[in-house]
Amino acid sequence: MYDELIDSGDLPLARKSVLPGTGFFLPDTLEDDLEDEQTAAALEGAEVAVIADPDADGLACVALIREAYGDVQNVPEPDDDDDPVDERTDAADAVDDTADPVIAGDVDEPLEEPEPTPHTVALIPASPHDVEDALARVAEYGDEGIDIFVCDLAPDRYEYVEDELEAALETGASVEWYDHHQWDDDVAASVRDAGATLVVGDSDEECSADVVYRSLEYEFGPMYEELATVTRDHDLWLREDPRSDDLADYAYWTDPAEYVEVVREYGVDLPEWVREFLEERRVEKEALIEQAVGRSEFRDIGGYTVGITYGRCSQNEVAEAMREQGADASVVVKPAGSASIRGTDEFQLCHEVAGKVNGGGHPKAAGCKPDIYDDMLDYANHWTTRGAVTKQVILDAFRDVVAEAAAADDEQADE
Structure with a gap:
């Protein structure tokens, strides 16, 4: 198949609105092989693995955990000669709420490169539909005694994650699971009985970042408290703080690794180069909204x-x-x-x-x-x-x- 047939980046808006992104057409075997390589690279030398939904809430959890563990910062700086839009993934959707599955077909370029600087706290992106795959990869590629966190993800049935969670518990020193979705009581009990520490917040009151913020034994500064608060504003669809839409859109439109490091450096008040990037992307976003509303x-x-x-x-x-x-x-x-x-x-x-x-x-x-x-x-x-x-x-x-x-x-x- 010719690349241009599945490359939706340059499609006319009317067609782009009704077709999936390039990621939809990638064979699962190719995607699995690439994710294996990326996970192995991310976990090399890592002391902690964070399996997280790569939306604003899940990535805020990663930022909090990296702060708690004193992980090195790797803040990107844009090249003045580069177009900030061209330097990021060409995704046509805005962010999905954490309740939604992250489907590869929703974006044009779903497979990201590993973070350029090794972190002691490795980010392993996952969706609600493949959390078991992420657990299996951490169990396979993580070092013995690694601390494992799962954030902003909820399995529908325990049998979906049973074997993979057992393997992760055998590899890791611990598995801590923080979430705020609606959990089936039997699923939650089974995860705890397996040996994981599970904390589920009230989905009407907290986002997953809130749960991590209050659960970790670490004294976070005001910037991280504000990050959790503003993330919650969008994640629970409160819409009282306009900065929450910026966080949500930026988390979706940029590489997850970049998002984590930018919010660690700047908090919820994103730098000018990020705001310029968002303004450009929102032109197309609004046009796609208009198509769907119509x-x-x-x-x-x-x-x-x-x-x-x-x-x-x-x-x-x-x-x-x-x-x-x-x-x-x-x-x-x-x-x-x-x-x-x-x-x-x-x-x-x-x-x-x-x-x-x-x-x-x-x-x-x-x-x-x-x-x-x-x-x-x-x-x-x-x-x-x-x-x-x-x-x-x-x-x-x-x-x-x-x-x-x-x-x-x-x-x-x-x-």
Whole structure:
């Protein structure tokens, strides 16, 4: 296949909005081999491994842990002769909330180079769908006695991570797991019984960075307290501090290693060269949002208005636009096959909807990827119909969840 057929960086906006990024078309075997090499390089000589979701919340956890361990700083400085946009990954989406799976097809260049300077605290990026792979790699490539942290990630079932967690516990001196998602009680108990230290914060009150900040036995300075606070503002979709959108976008659009070192140096007040980079990227971001909002449809489900659309876009802003048009809950279906589900004060069952279609998350923010894609013909149909089958599957899940909630209410009223 010609490279230009899968390179979405230069596509016209209308086409870019409906097709997945280059990462979608990478074979899993190639991606696995590259991730093996990158993990081995990152762990060489490392005393600590941090497996984290590479969004603003997960990367804030890495920054906190590196600070607590006194890890060397490696702050990037832009070359004045370079275009800051060209120096970073050409991703077309804005950040996914931590509730959402990070799908390789959401970005144009998903495979990053290892950090140029070795760290004693190694960053191992992972998504909710491959946390077990990251645990296995740390167990294989990490030194005996390494401290292992898992941050901002939650397995849907214990059997997904059972063997890999056991291997990590055999290699590492300890495994500490910090998160704020909705955990199944049995899964949490099994992780603890296996020997890991698990701390799960209230998903309505804390982000994972909050959990790390209060859990580590280290006296953090005010800059790191502010980092956790502003990260929470976006992660819980409070939107009271405009700097939180900057953090979220920068975490998505740049290399994870760069993000961690920049916030360690500057905190939440990003330097001018980063703000210029964000301004340039947001021109396309807003155009992609406009495309997705223009495709919005609304359905009445059990008295709730559910907005649904399709496109490669920043789902939080698109969901907010649908909320302003009367949606109690919103769904943004992505070209890579995943979907983001957002709720409001009126609808707080997003995690239950996602749980019926291979996902999970929070009451007001969740993500999923329905298990309905058997071959490339299914994906071709997904792109040409703008996600018609995926939309129907998720809307059916809404109907089931709403009906179950109504039945539970009726049963309680009869007691």
